[in-house]
Amino acid sequence: MPIGSSGCSRIARASPLGVWCGINAHRLEWLQQDPQTRYRQDGVIAIDNPLIDHDGTLIEDASWFWDHADKRHLIAHDYRFANDVNPSGKHYPLDFRRFRKNEQCDADRPFKDQTERTKELIDWVAAEDIPGDFTFDRSVTNAPMMNPIHAKQRRSIGDVNANRVMVVNGVETKVSAWVKTLTPLVRTTFPAAGHTQWYFTTSVRLPRVNHPVRVLVLWSSEKADEPRTILVTNRTHWEAHRILKVSKRRWSGTETFHRDGKQHLGMGDCQLRDGMGQTRHMDLVTLASTALMRQMKHDRALDWAHTRLMTIGESCCTIARETLGKTLVWAIEQAQHGMSRSDIKRQFALP
Numbered sequence: 147m148p149i150g151s152s153g154c155s156r157i158a159r160a161s162p163l164g165v166w167c168g169i170n171a172h173r174l175e176w177l178q179q180d181p182q183t184r185y186r187q188d189g190v191i192a193i194d195n196p197l198i199d200h201d202g203t204l205i206e207d208a209s210w211f212w213d214h215a216d217k218r219h220l221i222a223h224d225y226r227f228a229n230d231v232n233p234s235g236k237h238y239p240l241d242f243r244r245f246r247k248n249e250q251c252d253a254d255r256p257f258k259d260q261t262e263r264t265k266e267l268i269d270w271v272a273a274e275d276i277p278g279d280f281t282f283d284r285s286v287t288n289a290p291m292m293n294p295i296h297a298k299q300r301r302s303i304g305d306v307n308a309n310r311v312m313v314v315n316g317v318e319t320k321v322s323a324w325v326k327t328l329t330p331l332v333r334t335t336f337p338a339a340g341h342t343q344w345y346f347t348t349s350v351r352l353p354r355v356n357h358p359v360r361v362l363v364l365w366s367s368e369k370a371d372e373p374r375t376i377l378v379t380n381r382t383h384w385e386a387h388r389i390l391k392v393s394k395r396r397w398s399g400t401e402t403f404h405r406d407g408k409q410h411l412g413m414g415d416c417q418l419r420d421g422m423g424q425t426r427h428m429d430l431v432t433l434a435s436t437a438l439m440r441q442m443k444h445d446r447a448l449d450w451a452h453t454r455l456m457t458i459g460e461s462c463c464t465i466a467r468e469t470l471g472k473t474l475v476w477a478i479e480q481a482q483h484g485m486s487r488s489d490i491k492r493q494f495a496l497p
Contacts, residue, residue: 170392170429173436174240180440182234190231190392191240191271191279192399193264193286197222198414206421207246214333223424226260228267229399230278237399238439239432241270243423261290272298279303281396287378289354296357296380303379304362305395321376330368336387343390344368347380358382407431 177183198209199222211222224245231237243263251257258266264286280295280302287304295302308322335343344365349358362377377388407413411434416427460488477490 155173169209169433170241173433177238177436177440180236181237182236183230183232183238183440185230185277187277188233189279190395190399191276191278192229192231192237192396193226193267193280193282194229194396194400194404195224195226195245195260195283195285196400196404197410200414200417202254202417204419205417205424206419207244207250207424209247209250224260225428226263226267227400227403228271229403231395231399235398236439237403238436239403240276242428242432243267244421244428258287261288264291265294268295268298272300279392281393281399283396289352289356290464292352292355292359292380293357294400301379301381301392303377303389305393306376306378308376311353312361313353314348318353325363325373325376328363333365333368333387334367338390339389343387344370345386345390347386347389348379352378360384362386364390383411403435407435411435 199220210219226243229470248257282304284305284307310321328346335342347362350361359378360382364374366374410429413431
């Protein structure tokens with residue numbers, strides 16, 4: 147059920163910054179009590195930048211952005227989120243930053259580009275000593291991001307643009323041109339989720355990245371012309387299936403949270419013009435998401451939900467179906483025992 151906008155507005159305006167920092171720290175501490183949401187060395191720290199669209203043009207920090215998914219411009223807030231993904235499949239946001247365009251900044255709020263905002267999150271995760279492998283999309287796969295992560299002795303995996311330049315065997319070339327030289331003869335396979343995955347992997351160099359990386363090229367079939375995705379990691383000794391396994395978990399920690407937040411938790415419903423109010427509203431969304439994720443005991447919405455659940459949306463649908471099913475069974479049983487139609491409707495307070 148979405149958080150009420152009027153209630154959020156009152157709470158968001160009245161709550162000082164220090165109180166919310168304490169709540170977030172307590173939220174993360176509370177999650178450590180459950181093995182399925184506890185920090186793990188084999189966990190994943192997923193970095194993503196969702197656009198949260200709004201209707202109003204006077205909301206602080208909101209501006210026009212290009213939405214690559216919908217292929218259109220929209221009025222939105224541009225966020226950077228760091229999410230923790232447990233090997234159990236449970237996931238939750240750790241912290242976030244909101245981007246401001248240069249023209250929206252002043253002396254009190256200096257401009258910070260997306261790289262600086264993302265580095266703030268990475269530095270915060272490291273300072274809090276939160277373990278896990280960093281995963282991110284192609285917008286973060288660059289030297290200013292990869293070098294600090296490697297310097298902190300943390301593992302990272304990211305997508306790569308096909309027009310990116312890299313150095314293979316001492317020769318500088320574009321990724322797209324190099325991939326075309328990888329004929330089916332050099333491609334190898336490994337089983338993945340019930341199908342055969344075709345791949346090629348080797349160690350290369352990226353310009354201005356001060357350490358070698360392993361590149362993994364994935365195709366949908368043996369003779370596919372274009373790769374399905376291209377990944378790089380600073381762990382040059384990792385095998386292909388491990389790189390792919392860690393990378394896939396980024397989706398769990400980013401797309402599912404944003405989808406649940408928008409569809410079920412009112413992530414984009416706040417229309418406060420004040421930037422602090424917008425921030426507190428997002429804090430409430432992360433708090434609600436955390437509470438619901440923790441409630442999904444053993445990957446189930448409740449003890450009586452019989453299917454494996456990994457998102458809040460799946461939980462809502464499953465609980466609704468099971469509630470409707472039990473209600474229908476009860477009504478049929480009462481009718482078979484002689485209860486009239488009007489009495490059954492009266493039990494549900496129906497006209």
